[in-house]
Amino acid sequence: MKKYISVAIGVLIVSCVFSPKKQTTMNELLPNDWAELQTQTSGSIILDVRTEEEFESGYIAGAKNLDIHGGADFISSIEELDKTKAYFVYCRSGARSGQACQLMEQMGFEQVYNLEGGVLAWEGDLEE
Incomplete structure (x- = not known):
C-alpha cells in the first residue's frame, strides 16, 4: 500500500513539475543566504520535508515537519498553507x-526558498 502511495505522489509531483502551467524558477539559496533572508522576512515559515524520524534527530529551530513521502497527507497539508506567506524549505x-x-x-x-545542500550543509544549530 505504501509503495502505491509513493508511486502516486511521485507521479503527481512529476505531473505538476512538468505541466505546461506558469513557468516558475525555484529559489535555491546557500545556507547563509537562506538563513539571512528567512530572518529578514516577516511571518516566514520553515518547512522540514524529511521523515518524522529524520526530523526528530535534529531540526532547524522553528521548523514544521511535513514529510514529502506522506502521500495525500502531504498534499493536504500543503493545500492548507497560506499562499501569501514566505516558505523556507x-x-x-x-x-x-x-x-x-x-x-x-x-x-x-x-x-x-530551498536550502541548497539541505541540513547537511546547514552550519547553524539543530534542535532536538
Whole structure:
C-alpha cells in the first residue's frame, strides 16, 4: 500500500513539475543566504520535508515537519498553507525540498526558498 502511495505522489509531483502551467524558477539559496533572508522576512515559515524520524534527530529551530513521502497527507497539508506567506524549505540534502518547492510553486505559492545542500550543509544549530 505504501509503495502505491509513493508511486502516486511521485507521479503527481512529476505531473505538476512538468505541466505546461506558469513557468516558475525555484529559489535555491546557500545556507547563509537562506538563513539571512528567512530572518529578514516577516511571518516566514520553515518547512522540514524529511521523515518524522529524520526530523526528530535534529531540526532547524522553528521548523514544521511535513514529510514529502506522506502521500495525500502531504498534499493536504500543503493545500492548507497560506499562499501569501514566505516558505523556507529544507530536507537532508536539498533534493526532496527542491521537489517540494517546485510542487508548491505549481500550486500557486510565490515565495518558496530551498536550502541548497539541505541540513547537511546547514552550519547553524539543530534542535532536538
